[in-house]
Amino acid sequence: MSGNGEPELYYADYLQLKRLLGAQLPESRRRGAEAHDEMLFIIVHQVYELWFRQILHELDAVLQIFGGEHLDERSLGGICAKLERITVIQHLLVEQIDVLETMAPQDFLEFRDLLVPASGFQSVQFRAIEAKLGLRGQERPGGSGYRRFQPEDARYLKSLQQQPSLFDRVDAWLARIPFLQDEHYDFWACYRDTIQEIFDSDRRVIEQHPQLTPDERRQQLEQLQRSRRQFDCLFDPDDFEQQRAAGHVRLSRLAFQAALFIHLYRDEPLLQQPFRLLKLLVEIDEQLTAWRYRHALMVQRMLGSRIGTGGSSGHEYLRKSAERTQIFTDLFNLASYLLPRSRLEPLPPALARKLDFHFSTLSRG
Numbered sequence: 001m002s003g004n005g006e007p008e009l010y011y012a013d014y015l016q017l018k019r020l021l022g023a024q025l026p027e028s029r030r031r032g033a034e035a036h037d038e039m040l041f042i043i044v045h046q047v048y049e050l051w052f053r054q055i056l057h058e059l060d061a062v063l064q065i066f067g068g069e070h071l072d073e074r075s076l077g078g079i080c081a082k083l084e085r086i087t088v089i090q091h092l093l094v095e096q097i098d099v100l101e102t103m104a105p106q107d108f109l110e111f112r113d114l115l116v117p118a119s120g121f122q123s124v125q126f127r128a129i130e131a132k133l134g135l136r137g138q139e140r141p142g143g144s145g146y147r148r149f150q151p152e153d154a155r156y157l158k159s160l161q162q163q164p165s166l167f168d169r170v171d172a173w174l175a176r177i178p179f180l181q182d183e184h185y186d187f188w189a190c191y192r193d194t195i196q197e198i199f200d201s202d203r204r205v206i207e208q209h210p211q212l213t214p215d216e217r218r219q220q221l222e223q224l225q226r227s228r229r230q231f232d233c234l235f236d237p238d239d240f241e242q243q244r245a246a247g248h249v250r251l252s253r254l255a256f257q258a259a260l261f262i263h264l265y266r267d268e269p270l271l272q273q274p275f276r277l278l279k280l281l282v283e284i285d286e287q288l289t290a291w292r293y294r295h296a297l298m299v300q301r302m303l304g305s306r307i308g309t310g311g312s313s314g315h316e317y318l319r320k321s322a323e324r325t326q327i328f329t330d331l332f333n334l335a336s337y338l339l340p341r342s343r344l345e346p347l348p349p350a351l352a353r354k355l356d357f358h359f360s361t362l363s364r365g
């Protein structure tokens with residue numbers, strides 16, 4: 001007994017080890033001829049599901065903070081800490097594929113047929129992570145495919161589609177960010193002027209370059225014109241909405257502008273944390289894609305061109321899915337719109353002061 005009359009906590013009880021370690025039940029054993037590697041197969045999957053659980057725990061906390069009334073710098077720090085934890089777990093998830101690849105394809109065949117029609121397709125937690133991040137289902141080749149789930153799971157996953165995702169929350173937060181415009185400053189107008197100057201000077205370089213043949217010059221000018229049109233779409237609200245409707249951009253225009261502002265002026269103290277947040281979202285998305293490609297390669301190695309137990313074409317389906325399931329594509333693509341620091345218009349002093357940390361300007365007296 002402990003001092004307060006409660007029974008002493010015991011390691012195995014605290015961690016529910018009886019239940020946890022009693023939960024590896026190879027299908028091949030049940031059918032009378034145990035395949036040695038099925039234990040590894042089960043444990044690797046269970047470990048994945050445990051880490052998925054932790055990722056969802058972090059994502060739910062982040063979504064809850066984002067859903068609150070007010071998002072100050074302090075909560076932004078908490079959000080970043082949780083997202084960073086997710087990225088560290090994701091690195092493990094990618095690495096963990098190595099463990100499963102110690103199973104020879106032939107040894108997998110010992111028990112594979114017993115698994116039909118079950119498949120990773122049916123991982124509810126994996127789909128929940130995707131949905132909470134902002135994947136809407138139709139991106140996956142062949143559609144969202146909820147028909148493979150038991151009715152209760154399908155209902156749960158469909159209900160997630162109705163709730164605001166991290167993508168939606170970040171879009172709304174970015175669109176609300178102040179600083180981009182006041183009576184003395186218009187970020188968008190400044191940015192546009194700088195871009196025009198850069199295009200004009202690039203055009204002069206091409207026109208006057210002594211080593212270009214007329215053909216090369218024409219090709220380069222055409223290329224420049226194409227990039228210019230890409231930028232024009234950013235400046236024209238109707239054009240931007242058209243791009244959005246066609247699915248080429250997902251962020252709202254205001255959010256896109258704010259994300260660009262944060263990237264360009266990320267050295268300003270108050271923008272450092274928002275920059276970190278955007279970087280972490282890209283990292284999470286990149287790690288998810290890295291996992292999908294690694295999983296697809298493992299599948300090719302294990303199955304060659306066989307179809308999956310879940311009924312898909314196997315590794316081909318998975319590669320296509322890896323190409324189509326990026327969520328924060330607009331944040332990746334921001335790189336096309338960045339400027340070198342040397343070309344960046346300095347912020348007006350009043351705005352720079354607003355974006356400064358105050359403790360650095362306060363003396364202890």
Ligand code: HEM
Pocket residue numbers: 044045048049100108118119120121122123126140295298299302303307308309310311312313314315317318321
């Ligand atoms: C020998 C190892 C594995 C093989 C051969 C394999 C094979 C496959 C195949 C063929 C699919 C496509 C669906 C189907 O037709 O069955 C699939 C989907 C999936 N697998 Fe695996 N898998 C393996 C291990 C894992 C592991 C360890 C996980 C971790 C949880 C996992 C998670 C998933 C997920 C989440 C999907 C759905 C992906 C999507 O629809 O985008 N798989 N797997």
Ligand SMILES: N[C@@H](CC(=O)c1ccccc1NC=O)C(=O)O
Pocket residue numbers: 045112115118119120121303307308309310
């Ligand atoms: N889909 C795999 C089988 C498989 O890997 C699997 C089967 C049941 C539960 C989880 C699985 N893992 C990932 O898809 C196959 O076609 O061989």
